[in-house]
Amino acid sequence: MPGERIVVIGGAGFIGKRLTSMLAEGGCHVVVVSRSAGARRSTSPRVEYCFGSVSDKERMLQIVAGASVVYDLSLGGGPQWEDYEREVIGGATNVARACLEHGVRRLIYTSTTAALYLGARGSVTEERLGNEAGRSDRGMYSRGKSLSENVLMELHRNEKLPVVIFRPAVVLGSGGMMVHAALGDRVNDICILGWGRGRTPLPCVLVDDVARALLLAKDTPGIDGLTFNLAGDVRPTAAEYVAAMRERTLRNFRFYPRSILRIYGGELSRYLIKEIARKPGNSKVGYRDFKSGALVTQLDCSLAKQKLGWQPVSNREEFFRQALDVFVKPIPPGDVRLEAPD
Amino acid sequence: MGAGEISSTHITALKALADCVDVVAVCDLDLAKARAFQQQNGIPAVFASLGAMLEETRPNVVHVLLPPPVHASASETCLSAGSHVFVEKPFCLSLEECHHVRALAKREGLQIGVNHNLTFMPSFLALLDAIRFCRLGTLEQVQVIFTIPMPSLGSGPHTQWMFSATERLLFELGPHPLSIPCRLLGRVTRASTAVSGEMKLSNGTRFFSNWQTSLVCERGNAQCTLAVGSGYFAAAVHVIGQDAEALVDLRRNTFQLIEKTRYLRADDMVNGWTNAYGLVRRSLSNFKAYAMGAAGLCPPYLQQNLSVNASIAAFYRALAAGRTPRIDGAEGTAVVEACEMVADSAFAFLTNQEGRVVAG
Structure with a gap:
């Protein structure tokens, strides 16, 4: 609704920026909360920037006061598990508690598909997909986000927290990176070593589509307690995506397929060498994490379409235009690369 | 048109195109020279007048192999008579001349080809292929070094056209190095030049043996060195792109590509091995061609012939296909424009150095 006060935590980030401008365009008064927003000046009278960290409980209580809807897009984390406990799980709890305290109409939390296991073949819906909270063989980011989801859902069940969770998959587009980490390991700016063979469709989604889904969730009734996976309708394989970049x-740009087992073997060898050398901070990453990184599982996102009326871009050309062309400098006429061979 | 030194290189190239090209006449003001050339190459007709040759033989194409000052007028005569022209570098001596000739060709629906032969060296063509296959990404920097020994510079006599005024060396030899940045990066929009190695020639001309110029082109930057009378012949191009760098040795006809690889810290080793293999293979092939030429088993191996043959063949391929040649009047004009800009900037450099106006 125009004029309502909306808090966007992490509103200066990749998805947050797009969401903020959409909310402002819709007439909302947006409060962008960011750890780096202290010196930022708003270019819109409807957007206000303020400093704040989700790990600061008191600050969250202050900021959330008077808001009708709160978006938590904070990222958090660090080198230690304690960082995730404090910033990801603790941060989500602090925001949720502040929302309950001030009677916020809806808390919209962005998790990640890294909270899921996507290493098995087949297609799954949100209902059939449990998160990875209990898995010690997953990375800290995955577990941190999974546990945050669980905390929020528990608050929803026990204290009627009006929360909606989104798990955007491989988010692409303006403000992000052309070469997304989901494509593989970047040896340099043009050589990409794939997570797997690069033959399975990646759950790509455009940043504008994600922001639109989050926007729709603000006013859609009857979705509290639901979780939505967000992957678009155009899903190129990693090899296709790299070919499109080229x-x-x-x-x-070149894509080099690799087997997951080989990648894991390399990682395990590095771990063992560091272990033998007694290098501090050496942590073992589970095979499951690598398997999941290949993003083999196909996400069925019909729930978001049904409940929110979400329509991601389905035209392949338009998808690549939004995902890639924003990073591409126009090739000037006369460039030898545009010539046909003699 | 013209039976001078370069005409033998052209005739060699034309003989190689015998299935689609008939050489019908040779013309030179020096009729004796023209006759000798005619007999040596089995050409049906010989003329001392361009007009007579055009009228009697009605050629499809005329190769304009005359001294630079008459390139424009001879080309115009040929175009007016309905012949396509293939002009030795430099295309013309001023932008104005270039525009006139091109406008005439356009009116007559005829094609102009210009012999920027270095851009047809097989090693340079390999570079162009690598660029077309996106191996280098966007080109960012081009460096060209063209240094040649010139015994006649020290000893004289300095009767050749290029010795008759300071900037003429640039129009005579400058198109070799300058055609490369123009081909790769487009027209030159700015030039800054330093000249050195000053000497006074026997004809009184103030001469500079070293020309170093920085160029801003439409699609990147370039640096060119032109030096004559040096002890060593070098013709090399170094191209830096976003994704790779290339080294083209035009003298040895070798090409090296050093690119980003998937091997991270082993990049240098992988590139080293790949290029070492290519260099050895190319060098052996060059030597084999030389040895076979020396033994009379095939035409003599001359680097210049390789590029001129390819340049002329490309021109005739374009004519046969009904398309504009790659090195056409526009490209020829771009190089003449570059020569003019380099000359102007060199005189500006001298003016600045000497505190008085120096002009060509």
Whole structure:
């Protein structure tokens, strides 16, 4: 509703920026909360920036006061598990508690598909997909986000927290990176070592589509307690995506397929060498994490379409235009790369 | 048109195109020279007048192999008579001349080809292929070094056209190095030049043997060195792109590509091995061609012939296909424009150095 006060925690980030501008365009008064927003000046009278960290309980209580809807897009984390406990799980709890305290109409929390296991073949819906909270063989980010989801859902069940959770998958587009980590390991800016063979469709989604889904969730009734996976309708494989980057930039982007087992073998060897050398901070990453990184599981996102009326971009050309062309400098006429061979 | 030194290189190239090209006449003001050339190459007709040759033989194409000052007028005569022209570098001597000739060709629906032969060296063509296959990404920097020994510079006599005024060396030899940045990066929009190695020639001309110029082109930056009378012949191009760098040795006809690889810290080793293999293979192939030429088993191996053959063949391929040649009047004009800009900036450099106006 126009004029309502909306708090966007992490509103200066990749998805947050798009969401903030959509909310402002819709007439809302947006309070962007960020750890780096202290010196930022708003270019819109409807957007106000303020400093704040989700790990600061008192600050969250202050900021959330008077808001009708709160978006928590904070990322958090660090090198130690304690960082995740404090910033990811603790942060989500602090925001949720502040929302309960001030009677916020809805808390919209962005988790991640990294909270899921996506290493098994087949297609799954949100209902059939439990998160990875209990898995010690997953990375800290995955477990941190999974546990945050669980905390929020528990508060929903026990204290009627009006929460909606979104798990955006591989988010692409303006403000992000052209070469997303989901494509593989970047050896340099053009050589990408795949997570797997690069033949399975990636759950890509455009940042504008994610922001639109989050926007729709603000006023859609009857969705409290639901979790939505967000992957778009255009899902190129990693190899196709790299080929599209090459075609559009006329740069020498190359994709090198690798088996997950081989990647894990390399990682395990590195771990063992560091272990023998007694290098501090050495942590073992589970095979499950690597398997899940291949993003083999196909996400069925029909729930978001049914409940929210969400319509992600389904035209392949339009998808690549939004995902890639924003990073591409136009090739000037006369460039040798545009010539047909003699 | 013209039976001078370069005409033998052209005739060699034309003989290689015998299935689609008939050489019908040779013309030179020096009729004796023209006759000798005619007999040596089995050409049906010989003329001392361009007009007579055009009228009697009605050629499809005329190769304009005359001294630079008459490139424009000879080309115009040929185009007016309905012949396509293939002009030795430099295309013309001023932008104005270039525009006139091109406008005439356009009116007559005829094609102009310009012999920027270095851009047809097989090693340079390999570079162009690598660029087209996106191996280098966007080109960012081009460096060209063109240094040649010139015994006649020290000893004289300095009767050749290029010795008759300071900037003429640039129009005579400058198109070799300058055609490369123009081909790769487009027109030159700005030039800054330093000249050195000053000497006074026997004809009184103030001469500079070293020309170093920085160029801003439409699509990147370039640096060119032109030096004559040096002890060593070098013709090399170094191209830096976003994703790789290339080294083209035009003298040895070798090409190296050093690119980002998937091997991270082993990049240098992988590139080293790949290029070492290519260099050895190319060098052996060059030597084999030289040895076979020396033994009379095939035409003599001359680097210049390789590029001129390819340049002329490309021109005739374009004519046969009904398309504009790659090195056409526009490209020829771009190089003449670059020569003019380099000359102007060199005189500006001298003016600045000497505190008085120096002009060509």
